[in-house]
Amino acid sequence: MRSFCLAAALLVGTLNAAAAVAAPLDLSSPADNLAAFRKIQCSTKDATPVVYHWSGHVYARVPGEPDRHIFDVEGMNIRQCVAVSDPKRGPGFRMVSRELMFYVDPETGAALKTWLNPLTGKTVDVVPVVNDPVNMRPAFATDDRGQPFSLHARTEGDRVFLSTEVPLFYRNPLAGDYQDYVGNKYHAMEIFDFVANKDDLLDRTKSEASPSVSWVRVAEWLPWMEMGGRDGLMIMNATGQKVSGIDQLPEVIRTQISTNYPAWTAPPPVDDARPNETSWTYFKKVLEARKAKAAAAGGQ
Secondary structure: HHHHHHHHHHHHHHHHHHHHOOOOOOOOOHHHHHHHHHHEEEOOOOOOEEEEEEEEEEEEOOOOOEEEEEEEEOOOOOOOEEEEOOOOEEEEEEEEEEEEEEEOOOOOOOOOOEEEEEOOEEEEOOOOOEEEEOOOOEEEEEEOOOEEOOOOOOOEOEEEEEEEEEEEEEEEOOOOOHHHHOOOOOEEEEEEEEEHHHHHOOOOOOOOOOOOOEEEEEEEHHHHHHOOOOOOOOEEEEEEEEEEHHHOOOOHHHHHHHHHHHEEEEEEEEOOOOOOHHHHHHHHHHHHHEEEHHHHHHHH
């Protein structure tokens, strides 16, 4: 009898432990908020590649004129995460990624190589987004002020909604040394809205969630458009989701990766320490390469 009672007690203890482990993530807990955030961004398994895809439209807005649909976009990001810790801020994770986005013809869906700018009448060379890396600063259970991490998520029915606004205001890499005096800061805003199935997101046994995402960017003209100081701005609106791998991306992206960007089949290493690339820093490199090529040709 004693053996039977002992076995029963052990069984109950095991079941209780299993139930505790399988309890859903609690979004009132900072640690569980952090885990949910990681499931949205990547995977709770270290060094596991995750791919996002998005597709959308781009409009030009000039004061006093109707908005113009100027082209579409097809983009991807491949990423992975790794657990990190800080003596003061506790456990956390770091995400590393690289991304591509192509400006495409709305009629054919083909990636644009040149584009007739309807605002200037000039045909320009199109420079895609080729950002490597796009790494996230580590996220921890508490911030640098000791405040607990929170997703600020909203739950309605069987869905969880997460909205993030990213105001951008920084030195324009293409500007001169005196921009603090004459202006010419890069000014934009990116808005990310994730929608996840609640059971999927809060299930501790799943290493990933599979949210949908919308991305809106309100920004200055792209440098390759050669707009100079003309008034106006661009509005980009796209939607997307995680996909199971590179082979699930649209053909226009797969072709570009296989032909021109083979490194984008994998994320950067988790210890990547390079500074982040932006459309502006990448375009500066394109300009410098063009100048070097022209100088070399002129010297022959």
